[in-house]
Amino acid sequence: MTLARKDVAKVAMLARLALSDAEIDTMTGELSKIVGFVSLLEEIDTAAVAPLAHPLDTQNAFRDDVPAASLTTAEALQSAPRHDGECFLVPAVLGESGAA
Amino acid sequence: MTKPAAPTAEPFTTVIGLEVHVQLQTKTKLFCGCSTTFGAPPNTQVCPVCLGLPGSLPVMNREAFSLAIKAALALECRIAPFTKWDRKNYFYPDLPKGYQISQFDLPFSSDGWLEVVDPKGAFSRKVGVIRVHLEEDAGKSMHDEAAGTADTRIDLNRAGTPLCEIVSQPDLRSPQEARAWLNELKLLLVYLGVSDCNMQEGSLRVDANVNLHIPRPDGSLAKTPIVEIKNMNSFRSVERALAYETARQYDEWQATGAELGTTPKQTRGWDDPAGVTRAQRHKEESSDYRYFPDPDLVPVTVSEEQIAAAKALMGTPPTVLRTTLAEKWKISAYDADVLVNQGRELVGYFEDVATRVGEGKVASNWLQQDVLRTLNERGETIDEFPIRPDALADLIRRVQNGDFDTSRGREIFAEVLTSGRSVADVVASLGIAAVGQDELIALCKELIAANPKIVADVQGGKEQAAAGLIGQAKKKNPNVNPAKVRQMCVDLIKALELPTRTPEA
Numbered sequence: 001m002t003l004a005r006k007d008v009a010k011v012a013m014l015a016r017l018a019l020s021d022a023e024i025d026t027m028t029g030e031l032s033k034i035v036g037f038v039s040l041l042e043e044i045d046t047a048a049v050a051p052l053a054h055p056l057d058t059q060n061a062f063r064d065d066v067p068a069a070s071l072t073t074a075e076a077l078q079s080a081p082r083h084d085g086e087c088f089l090v091p092a093v094l095g096e097s098g099a100a
Numbered sequence: 101m102t103k104p105a106a107p108t109a110e111p112f113t114t115v116i117g118l119e120v121h122v123q124l125q126t127k128t129k130l131f132c133g134c135s136t137t138f139g140a141p142p143n144t145q146v147c148p149v150c151l152g153l154p155g156s157l158p159v160m161n162r163e164a165f166s167l168a169i170k171a172a173l174a175l176e177c178r179i180a181p182f183t184k185w186d187r188k189n190y191f192y193p194d195l196p197k198g199y200q201i202s203q204f205d206l207p208f209s210s211d212g213w214l215e216v217v218d219p220k221g222a223f224s225r226k227v228g229v230i231r232v233h234l235e236e237d238a239g240k241s242m243h244d245e246a247a248g249t250a251d252t253r254i255d256l257n258r259a260g261t262p263l264c265e266i267v268s269q270p271d272l273r274s275p276q277e278a279r280a281w282l283n284e285l286k287l288l289l290v291y292l293g294v295s296d297c298n299m300q301e302g303s304l305r306v307d308a309n310v311n312l313h314i315p316r317p318d319g320s321l322a323k324t325p326i327v328e329i330k331n332m333n334s335f336r337s338v339e340r341a342l343a344y345e346t347a348r349q350y351d352e353w354q355a356t357g358a359e360l361g362t363t364p365k366q367t368r369g370w371d372d373p374a375g376v377t378r379a380q381r382h383k384e385e386s387s388d389y390r391y392f393p394d395p396d397l398v399p400v401t402v403s404e405e406q407i408a409a410a411k412a413l414m415g416t417p418p419t420v421l422r423t424t425l426a427e428k429w430k431i432s433a434y435d436a437d438v439l440v441n442q443g444r445e446l447v448g449y450f451e452d453v454a455t456r457v458g459e460g461k462v463a464s465n466w467l468q469q470d471v472l473r474t475l476n477e478r479g480e481t482i483d484e485f486p487i488r489p490d491a492l493a494d495l496i497r498r499v500q501n502g503d504f505d506t507s508r509g510r511e512i513f514a515e516v517l518t519s520g521r522s523v524a525d526v527v528a529s530l531g532i533a534a535v536g537q538d539e540l541i542a543l544c545k546e547l548i549a550a551n552p553k554i555v556a557d558v559q560g561g562k563e564q565a566a567a568g569l570i571g572q573a574k575k576k577n578p579n580v581n582p583a584k585v586r587q588m589c590v591d592l593i594k595a596l597e598l599p600t601r602t603p604e605a
């Protein structure tokens with residue numbers, strides 16, 4: 001299993017990692033080795049094995065719909081690089097929210 | 101608005117699918133105990149979990165899950181026995197964790213439908229529901245466009261609010277159908293207490309996918325590229341945006357011949373004041389969200405017993421209520437539809453009044469003609485309406501008894517509304533005393549004596565001539581019931597000794 005440079009460049013872009021050309025070369029080699037290692041699993045016949053959704057054997061963990069104390073606004077904002085006392089401040093974002 | 105007598109047949113089929121997000125009516129967020137109350141000052145309903153701070157862990161809100169199940173069951177969906185949550189990865193400032201907790205390959209429900217029937221019979225459409233899944237909302241970005249390069253401000257109160265995403269099959273065939281279906285969906289979810297579906301507060305949001313299927317002369321079908329429309333802030337906007345987009349796509353197809361598959365899926369935003377859709381940036385491909393199972397949340401299983409229990413607790417959906425209301429109170433399907441579409445509270449009010457007066461039709465008439473109009477004028481809900489069911493029933497019973505006629509009843513209705521006094525008080529103060537039988541007989545005898553021509557007509561078999569006496573009766577006593585005057589006069593005239601017929605001169 002080998003990855004192409006453009007695969008690595010795309011993954012880096014999605015992760016917002018600014019990689020230099022040299023770093024992309026390094027990563028392409030290293031990631032290919034990792035993916036190749038994991039692809040060893042493909043040699044096992046898993047036809048009769050149910051897909052694993054979670055490594056824990058626990059299910060159905062719920063809490064009741066009861067309000068709990070929130071942070072104060074000052075606490076919530078204290079580690080933000082920039083804020084105005086009410087809101088977090090970020091560089092101007094124009095266009096649509098990415099939420100879907 | 102007038103409906104065109106014969107709508108012009110369009111040379112294509114419009115294909116519409118909707119994606120609806122509704123906020124579930126919980127007290128707290130999906131994965132933390134922060135309040136979901138709307139309108140709080142920015143960043144006062146946030147905690148380490150919904151801020152995505154390191155080391156915090158989400159725990160699923162039981163009520164959110166059961167409301168979601170309720171919504172799915174109401175939409176006739178199959179509930180999955182096993183479901184899990186996934187991370188949808190993307191970067192945006194209103195998404196503090198860098199991913200949204202959503203459901204990808206194993207949503208908790210799928211394969212449902214919701215039918216919408218136009219009460220006037222213009223259309224009836226059973227629309228498939230591909231899936232319903234549970235996910236968290238993002239926060240809110242506020243940007244002052246006028247300020248140019250100023251900062252964007254982020255309020256995370258909404259981040260982590262529980263949402264149901266409902267995805268329909270592309271089964272809708274016109275903008276009107278889409279709007280009607282959304283109304284039906286909203287009505288259903290509000291009836292069942294799943295969501296308040298308040299679009300102004302963002303509790304319901306709609307995106308629409310639309311394209312056209314255009315038959316070519318050779319019998320094959322041209323399909324225009326699918327466009328996703330966003331930014332519609334009312335159901336009316338949805339209808340308008342779809343109508344605009346339909347026309348735009350047909351024009352574009354005629355000009356360029358562009359077809360599905362030749363261009364990437366386009367997203368367009370609805371500009372309501374301008375009444376147009378405008379192209380937005382291209383959406384990242386679905387696979388770029390790099391979904392993977394969220395290791396912080398364990399899967400959820402749902403048994404047949406739990407589904408049966410949830411069904412038993414579901415309450416009556418509007419579709420069922422329309423039928424039972426029409427049958428129980430002997431009102432038309434159309435009347436039942438109007439009442440049910442006003443919501444559960446109004447139906448309760450109607451049934452209270454109908455029970456008290458012992459008749460559905462008259463209660464339905466008063467509700468539709470007087471109460472609903474007044475609610476509209478005053479901008480009130482039925483719960484705020486000052487005339488309670490007992491008072492309206494009192495008024496209706498007096499009309500039924502013949503104390504006064506409906507138009508007089510309306511005057512009393514208006515007076516009770518503005519004065520806040522009881523029906524009995526208003527009747528007394530307006531001098532609207534019921535006209536007694538003796539009084540009525542005396543009045544009718546007087547009229548008969550004064551109107552020999554009408555008497556002769558009635559005797560000659562033209563009973564309808566007695567209607568000519570009603571205006572005079574009302575002048576003499578405004579409280580008389582016209583129908584009673586008419587009947588009494590006819591009876592009295594018939595009881596008169598027939599005059600000996602003399603040949604006319």
Ligand SMILES: [Zn+2]
Pocket residue numbers: 129132133134145146147148149150151260
């Ligand atoms: Zn929180």
